[in-house]
Amino acid sequence: EVQLVQSGAEVKKPGESVKISCKGSGYSFSTYRIAWVRQMPGRGLEWMGIIYPSDSDTKYSPSFQGQVTISVDKSINTAYLQWSSLKASDTAMYYCARPPSTGWFFDSWGQGTLLTVSS
Amino acid sequence: EIVLTQSPDTLSLSPGERATLSCRASQSISSSYLAWYQQIPGQAPRLLIYGASIRATGVPDRFSGSGLGTDFTLTISRLEPEDFAVYYCQQYGGSLTWTFGQGTKVEIK
Numbered sequence: 396e397v398q399l400v401q402s403g404a405e406v407k408k409p410g411e412s413v414k415i416s417c418k419g420s421g422y423s424f425s426t427y428r429i430a431w432v433r434q435m436p437g438r439g440l441e442w443m444g445i446i447y448p449s450d451s452d453t454k455y456s457p458s459f460q461g462q463v464t465i466s467v468d469k470s471i472n473t474a475y476l477q478w479s480s481l482k483a484s485d486t487a488m489y490y491c492a493r494p495p496s497t498g499w500f501f502d503s504w505g506q507g508t509l510l511t512v513s514s
Numbered sequence: 515e516i517v518l519t520q521s522p523d524t525l526s527l528s529p530g531e532r533a534t535l536s537c538r539a540s541q542s543i544s545s546s547y548l549a550w551y552q553q554i555p556g557q558a559p560r561l562l563i564y565g566a567s568i569r570a571t572g573v574p575d576r577f578s579g580s581g582l583g584t585d586f587t588l589t590i591s592r593l594e595p596e597d598f599a600v601y602y603c604q605q606y607g608g609s610l611t612w613t614f615g616q617g618t619k620v621e622i623k
Contacts, residue, residue: 428610430612432559439602439614439615439616439617440551440553440559440602440604440614440617441614442611442612442613442614445610454609454610454611456611457515490558490559492559498564498565499546499547499549499606499612500549500561500564500604500606501549501551501559501561501604502561502564502570504558504559504560505558506558507558
């Protein structure tokens with residue numbers, strides 16, 4: 396069974412850094428891309444970017460380019476989303492998701508990581 | 515960038531009724547690149563439909579998708595209590611980019 400398990404909720408102050416994770420299991424991690432999706436409180440879904448674990452090739456949405464960093468450690472089947480200097484507007488639920496080998500949709504999702512940024 | 519506009523924002527219906535949700539693209543897209551998701555409050559999104567009309571594994575057949583070009587529809591033939599949720603359409607824009615519609619909330623009338 397394909398599973399994406401995300402790290403727990405984080406509470407941070409503005410200006411702090413954070414790195415959240417998404418661990419894949421039940422499939423060949425290196426050969427499937429992992430995407431990140433933001434959901435601000437009471438709002439819709441926004442695609443942030445995607446990484447290919449095999450070669451770490453990464454593509455960002457223009458809205459998030461330069462604002463976050465997506466990375467991967469394929470030795471431990473884990474993808475990451477990180478911020479170097481948080482803002483209150485980064486408060487949101489963040490999901491990782493995986494497209495299938497042939498298809499341009501996301502058929503597996505993590506449970507979400509709630510990031511709260513508040514002074 | 516292709517923009518997806520969903521309508522209505524909120525649909526108020528009773529269990530057993532038919533729900534028709536619309537997703538309109540700002541320019542024509544391939545049906546292969548259009549998907550629908552369901553999100554129940556407090557849960558992660560769940561894939562319902564891909565390729566505009568193909569039900570994902572385990573999705574009940576009361577859910578159906580249709581459309582082509584710029585106009586796509588998700589239909590729930592008879593609403594069950596567990597179907598009251600928010601529904602999103604999504605399109606793949608090529609070159610590893612995706613966009614979502616703003617969502618339609620299906621609420622109990």
